[in-house]
Amino acid sequence: MRLVKLRNEGVRHRPAVDLGVAQSAEVYGRLKAALESGKPLRVDVSGCDVDPATGRRRLRVSFGAGVIGHLPEGEIGHPRPRRIDEMIGWSVFVRIKSVDRALGQVQLSRREALEELIPATWQALEPAAAGHGVLQEELRQALGRLREIASENGGKSPETDELRARIDELRRQERAEAPVVVGCVRWVSRRGAGVEVGGLVGWLPVEEMTWSHAPDARQLAYVRRGASLKLAVLAACREKEFLRLSLRPLLPDPWDRAGELYPPGTKHRGRVACAISTKGYLVELDGGLTGYAPRPGPQSLIPGAEVLVLVTRLDPSQRRMGLRVLEVFAWEPLLKR
Structure with missing residues (x-):
């Protein structure tokens, strides 16, 4: 980068950085368009620093061409980790609150973006997951009936073959019709992982990560913090704030x-x-x-x-x-x- 020192009478001297006028103008143009539309943007958190005006920590986002945006701690919203520096590397949705090209300031808010995104995510997922839940319930009933037959007469019944064919068909439908989303892994424990989908944090149990036996989700290399995963939605309930996810329907059975x-x-x-x-x-x-x-x-x-x-x-x-x-x-x- 080429540093140019600007001098002005009566104004304190301060260095400015020539970042390429055309590139920075294009970036600021996109940011102003996002500000006017109010639509959330997905950005990557690149760092963490301290706001000199307030003394509080904030996250830093690079938009390219040297344009930096700041996300104050009070605008991070939930879900969030206890230490905000753990969010470095996260891909998050934000809303542009202000753009000041003269001062080189872009203020962001994840909290406002989530307030808009979360209701929209529930609205999109609940109907699809409800239809999928009907399939799951029918499958559970068919499996229960098959177990009853096995315990009563060793599985020998005219109903057995028909039940098994129906179970196979329901399983194929379950894999084909499950709503598919893309989420970002936020944390991983032995029993599963928390995955953010459209502002919601869903539960991905370890038994739904692979068809193999996995005693500890932390041992699976592809399920790591910050990883982006394509997942099937097994259940979604807005009232209980519950979202259950799975990798298995998208893997060969x-x-x-x-x-x-x-x-x-x-x-x-x-x-x-x-x-x-x-x-x-x-x-x-x-x-x-x-x-x-x-x-x-x-x-x-x-x-x-x-x-x-x-x-x-x-x-x-x-x-x-x-x-x-x-x-x-x-x-x-x-x-x-």
Whole structure:
């Protein structure tokens, strides 16, 4: 950058920066248009500093061509972290409050942008999620009926085949018709992540992040703070301020080919995912499918042990697979006594 010192009689000397008149004029033109329209803009938070006039912290946004906007702490709104510097790198919606090219000041407000965005987001999501909820309820009822038949007479009923076909069809509809949104991960814990969608923070549980067994969401590299994710909306309730999200409907469902890849009587190599009480284990096969295997002997396997298993039963409709451990690879140190 080329620094030019401006001199004026009776005016305190201060440096000005030649940033390229054409580029800065274009940026200021866009900002003034946004100011006049009142429409929120999505911007990236680039830094944090202290307002010399108030002594309070504020966020900094770069618009390019050296044009900087400031978001005061009081205009951040909610949701927000306790420390505002944790928002550096976030992509947020803001409203332009004022543009003063002479002073080089652009004042922003996220709070005002959210006041407009949040009602609009609920209005867009609730009807679509309600229709999807009807599908989910029908699916739950069909699965419940199938379990009743299995407990009453071992699953042998003229109704069984029809129920399983209906369950498969409902699952296909559930994946195809779920509303899809783009959200930004705000925080990640062991059990899930908070994802901001149009000003709302939705809940993405760890079991909805992958078809594989994931004991800790923090171990998944693609679910990290600041990451942008395409997600399906499973439930949206404005009254309860609840938004449930999922990645799984947008991923290939491994159960679709379970009957072809893992028919009963076949042997496969797998990995112990976790223990189910003291009686057995959840074993994960290639592709993310998991099945239950009873404890093979007096010794206990720990998560990560590689095993050879036999598929004893398979029910893709209920997403259940029965396994039997035939062999354990590398017994030491993967065994607990």
